[in-house]
Amino acid sequence: MAAFRTLALRVENLSISPKFLCCCLLILLANVACARAAQDRTLSIGGGTIDVTLPTGSLDVSQNDILDWVTRAANAVTTYYGRFPAKHLTLKISADDRNGVHHGVTYPEDGGVIVISLGRHTAKSDLETDWMLTHEMIHLAFPSMPRQQHWIEEGLSVYVEPVARVQAGQLAPEEMWFETVRDMHQGEPQADDAGLDHTHSWGRTYWGGALFALVADVRIREQTHNRMGLQDALRAILNHGGVITEDWEIERALQMGDEATGTKVLVELYHEMRDKPDAIDLAEMWKQLGITVDGKTVKFDSGAPEAAIREAITRKK
Template structure:
């Protein structure tokens, strides 16, 4: 990858961080031309100093109150007032710092505001502070750092960024601490559903990973049985109207029902960010573990409907909704599951014939094996480098799925592990994942299986597995033939009815 592209990717926040999972799309690199198109569209943005209107309240309230105003002149920005609910000394921070240098603290009404420097993302509030003021200068940051999924992107009057970049939150973010958030100046899409009065009622814990936020742009909805996708489109697509974009996303989300009986969340916010002049159906995608999760998709504005329908990226990101957030971040599980089920879901839904799904998996396994270059599974996991980690994870998912179906006479599989975990909370651990595998299998085997696999070459046993499943690569493509486990293979390709757990 050219050095300039690496620099832009870093500036866009597209790297691993310690405060949240990052989901890279493994197969297609982000184009420099696409990033330049976004940067050029914002080249006229200006820089302004923070404005300090008087605070709206002086008394401490029973809730931590945010009043957010989306302003456009002289440049797009978010002006934020925070009314405090606790009068004592306390510490606030930006989960992803760098966008705000100074926070203004208001205490005695007769005293001038106190300028508090943001150091390492943190602000220490003196006793008696009743409210705060700060400004997140969207256009200035986009111009200085380049457009990024976290720090901000924009088209026309619309802007988009991650909440963790601009929302100042308590360092100790208790789920029992009530938060109310009011927003004015733009039609916004946040991860949360507003109260009937129009504001958001949250907890401080919701601010830790606050998902993606769009201000302005277009809106549409896609409805599924028992669920809705609320969609923000930052700028119009060239060959699809807003309704067609939502129809495409709805059909994509419907493929999750080939893996789970019900959609995993009643509401999910999806942000579509078109890139001017590009016809690529996907450039980048990401899911953030807000409550509920939110998804962003960077797509070419010139992409044709048929290209979007055939693409895999939106489905890959939505499939992350089926597993919990793993702590610590464990990409061989999370990315492996999403990569593996992307191909199975497309076969089960009829988007692709089974032969095409196996061809895509084998092509990916070969890419992963080339990157592994004979190294062990343990070495690949320690390296944690895409795209190899995605395909190592997908191969492990296939191996586990086969083992589970063999152990249960084709009655249960890896999707039952996901259903098991779904009943146990929004977060999980690698150890809990192994325990879920054992529970579905009806006997303990994961720990021994895992210890043995770690010492083997990353893709050991692939040819033997394919032979047993009846998957044969010929000069004319993939052929599916009768074999020892061909019935098992057919159960992999069939629509699932997971559970009950």
């Protein structure tokens, strides 16, 4: 065994060039295989067209399972925004030997391009509970921001994705709130924080942005007697052309959202959070919304002061 291991290590160390060549050859062969065997399907959902390139080679899930997964994600996003947020989306799905759904990326080219990977042994249940494709499609529904405000692009996707899936009947509200309470603290500012525009850590980019979205949602509902929420603001931004292919300054989008709700919540919250560590009392927020997490279960208190706001956030509009 030892001899084998030594030999293996030597081969590994000595084989950089041959391995590189080998990879190139594999990529070349894979591209040829793709060109020959790639299967494209077109889906029409929520007023948008999705050109899907299906993965090639053997997978544990069927092509119909994959198309059902795409349809589910598109339906969740359509439910939340009132329509699919791209007239035409190119969705390229590839297969590899990693696990489950992974490596989703959304680009603004050609009206919107999403690339995402599936492990060959991804199970149908992995597709049924996947969040990543919904997250990527939500990126289509907001204009592209300067790098400083990348947090709002990610934060909106993180916050809206489970809400959209609950509204579409794909996720239980209990599960959504359990995970939100479990994870949202990752967005809180740390000791050296300089505000969302100047702190580009993973936690502040994804969860700091989600915290902005949650606080905005609750404040809009407080100020409109729960008639409107972040969803109305985001629909207005989308319907005024604020999509991923457009480069906007953040305040243009936020002002547009505020006009739709008749409030100043988004712009004022941005000014609060952009260049200083604005601490949010999450424990108090969960109490006001009537959410208690006990171990692995969540309990709702319908008598809490803002229970109606909690219910409205996940109600289909």
